[in-house]
Amino acid sequence: MLAKGGWRILKDKDCLWAQVMRSKYGKQREGLEVLRPVKGGSFTWNSLNKASNLLRKGCAWNIHNGKGAKFWRDVWLLQVPLAEVALQPVTEEMLNEQVADYVDEDGRWDINRLEDWLPPEVLQKITANLVDPLSLEEDTILWTASSNGHFSTSSAYSLALPPRHDPNEKVWRTIWKLPVAERVRCFVWLMSLGRIATNALRYSRKCAESPMCLRCGNDEETILHLLRDCYPARFFWLRWIPQAEQQSFFSSSREDWVRDNILKEDVTESGMSWNSFFGTAVWCIWKNRCTGCFQGLQKALSAPSLAFSIQQKAILWHKAWQAPTVNFGRQGSRPERIETQIHWSSPCNGWVKLNVDGASAGNPGLAGAGGIIRDEHGKWIRGFVAKVGEASATLAELWAVYYGLHLSRKAGSSCVLVESDSQLAIALIKSRHDPVHPYAALLASIRRFLAQDWLVSIGHMYREGNRAADWLSKHSIVYPLGMHELVDPPPALAPILMEDCMGISFQRRVVTHPSSSL
Structure with a gap:
């Protein structure tokens, strides 16, 4: 948000407060040099300067007539100034040369002059840019973190975050593409994060009197116990998991259990993908638990009835998902493809x-x-x-x-x-x-x-x-x-x-x- 304020000082010529700040603290400077710490500067100005490094990271010159940006010193082609990729040291005199100094009146680049200074791959990037030295439109600053050149806080936030690799990224993408109801996707996502409101979680947050499972009373009601190890859930899974895979299925941690079943590419006898069937099953087990918790255990389905209910609901939802979409809107509102x-x-x-x-x-x-x-x-x-x-x-x-x-x-x-x-x-x-x-x-x-x-x-x-x-x-x-x-x-x-x-x-x-x- 501080970077957004700094961007407005750079770009918003009609905003009164930006005009005041520029005239008071940034006079006699151009471009990003406006945002410099000033001795005796106000709290607002000093705060905006805290985001100056982020702005410099995302800002670059957009070339029009080439008479505003410095060819070697400013960022306008690469993510760094061209002086940093030059094949030989750039002189002080060259650092002050403008982009327009390297094109003729028709905008053609002086490649012969640049061949001894820049690598061939950089020259190919340069020739793809048009400079019109006769244009009245001046060079301007654009925001490189967005596709249209305009600043946005979301792109600035992404730029400020350190690069990282999430090992569960494939799991997240698969969850949100499951051909199941949206509530099932949300439940599987919360389950993968360990944020289902079981008694064990509620007890750790002092929201429950006991962490024990209400159904069996033998173990704490964790996510794995409720959805895999407790008798109704175990009764169901034993009928669907091949015997050769049961040991690993019932012994893996929650993270591995969710990941292995979500990324599993098997298909059930009804034609439903295993990860969709798995998501439907754990959601039905959770709903049955909630019925017994809030309406009494006598209202919850028994283990055989729960297994039958899960199977029937999975088949029903799968058929509904495979059915053609009905368009209740105006006829002809959806585009079609025809042979021509x-x-x-x-x-x-x-x-x-x-x-x-x-x-x-x-x-x-x-x-x-x-x-x-x-x-x-x-x-x-x-x-x-x-x-x-x-x-x-x-x-x-x-x-x-x-x-x-x-x-x-x-x-x-x-x-x-x-x-x-x-x-x-x-x-x-x-x-x-x-x-x-x-x-x-x-x-x-x-x-x-x-x-x-x-x-x-x-x-x-x-x-x-x-x-x-x-x-x-x-x-x-x-x-x-x-x-x-x-x-x-x-x-x-x-x-x-x-x-x-x-x-x-x-x-x-x-x-x-x-x-x-x-």
Whole structure:
């Protein structure tokens, strides 16, 4: 929460209290340097500074025009400043150089200048970032612990926690995915944590007069005694556990007993998974115990009756879980998948179609982009391939749109229909501008292309109708870094271009949202 206050001081320009704190304690400083201890600072300011290390851990510069962040000294590409991964010591003069000092007027990186200073893998990360030195939008600070660049207390809390490995993580995931009622999952989860309100637990907390089991009176009512060792439970388990496994089943500790049965992959005769049957059984044993505890032992089921009841209830619940889901809402409200034919289609007269695609080996990994411009007859006009560097698949898709629009503008096209098979990339382009989004600079450049004096329409096309661009994006990896214009189509691409012109279609199952009738 202190980090949230510090974030508001850094980012909230309109908040009055943040303006007062910045002007009083953080004047003549920029970026994260604003949050520095000040001699004679107030209790509030000193408290906020306690979270400055957490903020520095999660904050980084989001590059727009490159004139705010220092190339070597600030964190903007990696989790550490680039000076720490340089191949040779960085001079004091270089530490003050801005990101914009390493690109030309068109935003192209000076790779030749950087090759002697940075490893190849870092250079590939650099080339995947767009810098527009002519942009009026300044560099800004983003929060790297979240996907959208905005600060959240939950992400800050996760970042503040030390890394740890929970050996029971697989058990937790399995419990919450059991095909049983939610109350059964909750009970199994509490049982695995040892938090069932047995008499032994209640007595240790001075909430019961005796820790003994009410059913047998021979032992303390612990979780294992109640759900495994007491006569009604033992009577049931002896009829279901194979004789060869009974010794380990009845001698293991609570933690091992729960883990072994929850992770067991066997299936019962009724077709129910063993862990679901196990969860149902322990819950029924507990409910029968509660009946005897609060309504009298004469109301509780006997051992044979309890075993029969567990078996019948498990079968009934299993059948109910396997039954198809009934939709009581409006008809057609649930999406369906239907078989349809997908093919590339030519644009209208006077228009050209730009198909683009991006590919990333590893997501993030070595990424490339490709695109093709064709007229209303399917004739090749221009194409391109681009080796982006190390980037995510979504970033590669955005680079493909950017390079494709740049090439279309260069070719003199006035009416362009853009098709991409990435719905996420299209949604990001059409969404509202967010300066702290990790892809904000590239998105802003794409939107500036769209705002120019021409007609551009961007839409989604499935991969079956975008095969030419997909082929180009996957083959871009063999090219040097940067965008490479293709005047003629590669010979290996000719069969795909021919099939597109012939209108050959491919079958695909697509999601549809049928209109509902009132």
